Amino acid sequence: MWKGKNVTVFVTGGIAAFKAATLVRLFVKAGANVEVAMTKSACEFITPLTFQVLTKNKVHIDTFDEDEANKVQHIHLADQTDVAIVVPATANTIAKMANGIADNFVTSTLLATTAPIYVVPAMNEHMWENPATVRNVKQLVEDGKSVIEPATGFLAEGYDGKGRLPEPEEIFEQVTFFESRREYKSPLEGKTILITAGGTKERIDPVRYISNDSSGKMGYALAKAASILGAKVQLVSTTKQLKVPYGVQVTYVESALEMHDAVTQLFPKTDIAVMVAAVSDYYVAKRSNQKIKKQQNESGLMLELLENPDILKKLGHSKREGQVVIGFAAETTNVLEYAKAKLEKKKADVIIANDVSNSRIGFNSDHHQVTLLTKDGHIVNLPEKSKEELALNIWESLLEEKIIH
Ligand code: PMT
Numbered sequence: 001m002w003k004g005k006n007v008t009v010f011v012t013g014g015i016a017a018f019k020a021a022t023l024v025r026l027f028v029k030a031g032a033n034v035e036v037a038m039t040k041s042a043c044e045f046i047t048p049l050t051f052q053v054l055t056k057n058k059v060h061i062d063t064f065d066e067d068e069a070n071k072v073q074h075i076h077l078a079d080q081t082d083v084a085i086v087v088p089a090t091a092n093t094i095a096k097m098a099n100g101i102a103d104n105f106v107t108s109t110l111l112a113t114t115a116p117i118y119v120v121p122a123m124n125e126h127m128w129e130n131p132a133t134v135r136n137v138k139q140l141v142e143d144g145k146s147v148i149e150p151a152t153g154f155l156a157e158g159y160d161g162k163g164r165l166p167e168p169e170e171i172f173e174q175v176t177f178f179e180s181r182r183e184y185k186s187p188l189e190g191k192t193i194l195i196t197a198g199g200t201k202e203r204i205d206p207v208r209y210i211s212n213d214s215s216g217k218m219g220y221a222l223a224k225a226a227s228i229l230g231a232k233v234q235l236v237s238t239t240k241q242l243k244v245p246y247g248v249q250v251t252y253v254e255s256a257l258e259m260h261d262a263v264t265q266l267f268p269k270t271d272i273a274v275m276v277a278a279v280s281d282y283y284v285a286k287r288s289n290q291k292i293k294k295q296q297n298e299s300g301l302m303l304e305l306l307e308n309p310d311i312l313k314k315l316g317h318s319k320r321e322g323q324v325v326i327g328f329a330a331e332t333t334n335v336l337e338y339a340k341a342k343l344e345k346k347k348a349d350v351i352i353a354n355d356v357s358n359s360r361i362g363f364n365s366d367h368h369q370v371t372l373l374t375k376d377g378h379i380v381n382l383p384e385k386s387k388e389e390l391a392l393n394i395w396e397s398l399l400e401e402k403i404i405h
Pocket of ligand 1: 197198199213214215216217218219256275276277278279280281308309310311312313326327328329330331342354356362363364365
């Protein structure tokens with residue numbers, strides 16, 4: 001998303017200014033052309049040379065440093081900026097921005113740009129809570145600027161409080177999320193989407209379980225894409241290993257029965273349910289509370305397995321008018337034939353079939369290839385891609401096929 005975009009980072013004078021260097025690096029790594037403008041106070045905390053080396057661009061500080069006769073530097077930068085980020089934003093710069101004051105290179109460029117502006121404040125807690133700052137921040141929001149709230153934690157003053165600059169990775173994630181939303185124009189806005197992810201674990205004893213190779217990556221990718229496309233997303237996940245995408249709510253479960261309970265509770269408030277999780281068909285009838293000892297006989301250990309509820313089938317058979325239920329089918333042979341049988345048996349609106357005999361895609365891989373089978377008999381083949389890219393294609397296909405209105 002950042003390749004070829006012009007990102008301008010405005011650094012103002014606070015102790016957190018050093019963190020702006022990491023943020024700049026993240027944008028450069030993502031393919032953006034990054035320009036940096038600094039206030040004179042910011043230069044007391046970090047040198048312009050750091051940013052020049054990171055961006056390979058000259059850093060802008062002085063409004064009257066007009067070394068190119070055919071350009072007015074701050075207007076030129078304002079016009080070429082696609083996204084502006086003020087980081088850290090001091091109470092002083094926030095006050096100037098809220099009142100349209102343009103008395104240095106940073107504030108003049110910010111007043112002149114029509115690009116989206118993200119403001120990331122960092123300051124002492126009492127300065128953040130001061131009625132003047134509260135008023136100014138409110139004004140910025142009313143003026144259409146996006147304010148990324150400061151974090152709570154250990155402040156430079158030696159005590160805990162609100163006012164810390166969020167970590168650069170978090171700022172990068174939030175800005176990327178909101179810019180992606182802007183780019184995709186939120187076609188899923190107003191929809192509540194429930195997605196399951198990961199392989200369930202059926203406990204045998206406190207240290208052993210029956211599970212499968214599902215990593216949860218496909219479910220998380222669909223959740224991230226749905227959130228970018230404007231939906232409110234609730235993820236029911238068996239894994240805690242993956243980063244929860246920005247804006248997504250998560251409920252952690254372990255077994256199929258726990259997943260069944262969580263999904264059943266959330267389903268009535270859901271518009272679209274997508275069952276990506278690899279759910280165990282059976283659970284161990286008698287779970288031992290103690291670690292099972294090696295058996296001293298030759299017949300080995302017998303485990304009695306009982307059938308788990310079929311969650312997808314239950315949703316398909318109980319959905320109300322307007323609710324959409326989508327399942328996956330993980331097959332190793334006769335992929336489309338078995339997927340079609342699942343579509344009918346489980347009364348799903350769509351089954352997304354994948355051939356899990358191919359180790360390059362499917363379980364625990366970063367890539368995937370799927371075929372959508374709709375209840376109207378349409379078949380949509382989506383070619384192999386990264387799970388993140390494919391997830392966007394899946395939502396786009398569901399919209400094109402009018403499965404989602
Ligand atoms: O997690 P990853 O590593 O990224 O891998 C992705 C994936 C391979 C797990 C995914 O693409 C996939 O195929 N998910 C479905 C796995 C599966 O259990 O398929 P199934 O054919 O056994 O089940 C069919 C459908 O019924 C699935 O939507 C499943 O969630 C659902 N089901 C199954 C059993 C059960 N008791 N209840 C269910 O709801």
